[in-house]
Amino acid sequence: MGFSYDESCKEHFRSPEEGSEPRVSMKEWVNYFRLAILQAMVEKACTLEKTEAIVDQMRADIEKNMPATKTTVKMIVVAGASGNVGAATVRKLAELGGVSVKALTRDSASDKVAPLKALPNVEVVECDLLDKASIARACSGVTAAVLTCGNNQQQVESENNFIDCVKAAGCTNLVKLGTVGLYTAKDSKSEYARYHAEIEEHLETTAGEMKWTVLRPNWFMTNHLGDIFGSLPMGVIAYPVDPEAKVATVDPRDVGDLAAKLVVAADPRVHHGMKLDVSGPEEVNTSQMAALYTESLGRPIQAVNCPLADWIAGGVKGGLPEWLAVAASNNFLYWGEGKFTFPSAPQVLALAAPQRTMAEWVKEWAPRSPPPTA
Numbered sequence: 001m002g003f004s005y006d007e008s009c010k011e012h013f014r015s016p017e018e019g020s021e022p023r024v025s026m027k028e029w030v031n032y033f034r035l036a037i038l039q040a041m042v043e044k045a046c047t048l049e050k051t052e053a054i055v056d057q058m059r060a061d062i063e064k065n066m067p068a069t070k071t072t073v074k075m076i077v078v079a080g081a082s083g084n085v086g087a088a089t090v091r092k093l094a095e096l097g098g099v100s101v102k103a104l105t106r107d108s109a110s111d112k113v114a115p116l117k118a119l120p121n122v123e124v125v126e127c128d129l130l131d132k133a134s135i136a137r138a139c140s141g142v143t144a145a146v147l148t149c150g151n152n153q154q155q156v157e158s159e160n161n162f163i164d165c166v167k168a169a170g171c172t173n174l175v176k177l178g179t180v181g182l183y184t185a186k187d188s189k190s191e192y193a194r195y196h197a198e199i200e201e202h203l204e205t206t207a208g209e210m211k212w213t214v215l216r217p218n219w220f221m222t223n224h225l226g227d228i229f230g231s232l233p234m235g236v237i238a239y240p241v242d243p244e245a246k247v248a249t250v251d252p253r254d255v256g257d258l259a260a261k262l263v264v265a266a267d268p269r270v271h272h273g274m275k276l277d278v279s280g281p282e283e284v285n286t287s288q289m290a291a292l293y294t295e296s297l298g299r300p301i302q303a304v305n306c307p308l309a310d311w312i313a314g315g316v317k318g319g320l321p322e323w324l325a326v327a328a329s330n331n332f333l334y335w336g337e338g339k340f341t342f343p344s345a346p347q348v349l350a351l352a353a354p355q356r357t358m359a360e361w362v363k364e365w366a367p368r369s370p371p372p373t374a
């Protein structure tokens, strides 16, 4: 019985339309032909030339029928994309390339998201995290997620909704922005830290196969926007903390860069289950900040150790909800005790060590401060 290579052999292939996998593996396919050709040669049903012709035909058919390996483009959803950390995450993802990004916001017409619309492979998507159907629609097709919401009193419900929806959408990994690790607890003095503890517990207990990492940053440089638009015109920066007490303040853009690098990491198992501290590259105190402002503005700025109640009142005047100003004021207890000088986790330093300094931040922002009041 001779061997012939004909149309029936092609049954072993799938067409490109059917998918990228052949019905049999390449190894099985090669073995099948090796055996058939050997059998034909042994039976002397094939001449050498005929065998070579069969092999050539076989190679050509394999090349024609085996579609190129499909490259899966990662689609990453970023919640809180208009915020300090979220916008930086979206920018970094666009810069890294090779991914498409859904940038979520409650208001796609807002000025905050306008710059994101110009980024390559970024789609701004309107979505309310309190509405699960809206998240499910926004998350169709996403493969990984970053959760960077601002503090609000419905944070537990909205962030848990997001976690549930990205898991249901089939995301393989999620990076969540938390808060300072040393006071993240369900009985924390700070309301938003209690929220984060609850959300992290939800993540830990419900994520299933989805891998996750939590970032626990130190005091954000952007908290000093209150200096820029509030107290600098009066020649002071006022905090309820010893002006010599140090803090390893971090630029949220560095946190966003880190989140982007984590979410695209080749193997999300590496950082799975980790809660990573993130601090800035150096420690500063408010005396040094005042000196940086003085240098940048060319007029004297003094660091004042003000009463806690005054700082809370100033925050509320500047637009913070009172509950948030009260919760945030607890930071100064730890800062004053020297507990805000904790280092970044080694995994953070290895992947994307925060680089931006307070001096750079002041240089960037101080010129935007209104002129001094008479």
Ligand SMILES: NC(=O)c1ccc[n+]([C@@H]2O[C@H](COP(=O)([O-])OP(=O)(O)OC[C@H]3O[C@@H](n4cnc5c(N)ncnc54)[C@H](OP(=O)(O)O)[C@@H]3O)[C@@H](O)[C@H]2O)c1
Pocket: 080, 081, 082, 083, 084, 085, 086, 104, 105, 106, 107, 112, 129, 148, 149, 150, 151, 152, 153, 154, 158, 177, 178, 179, 180, 192, 216, 217, 218, 219, 220, 221, 223, 252
């Ligand atoms: N400030 C710090 O020193 C510090 C330090 C460590 C950790 N953190 C943590 O970092 C997070 C804040 O990060 P961030 O400064 O990047 O945030 P952000 O800029 O204050 O807010 C991020 C985005 O969250 C969305 N958002 C706000 N309120 C919302 C609500 N009620 N429902 C749904 N979305 C809402 C907003 O987007 P849209 O309006 O476009 O929807 C906003 O642009 C907090 O979880 C905080 O605990 C802060």
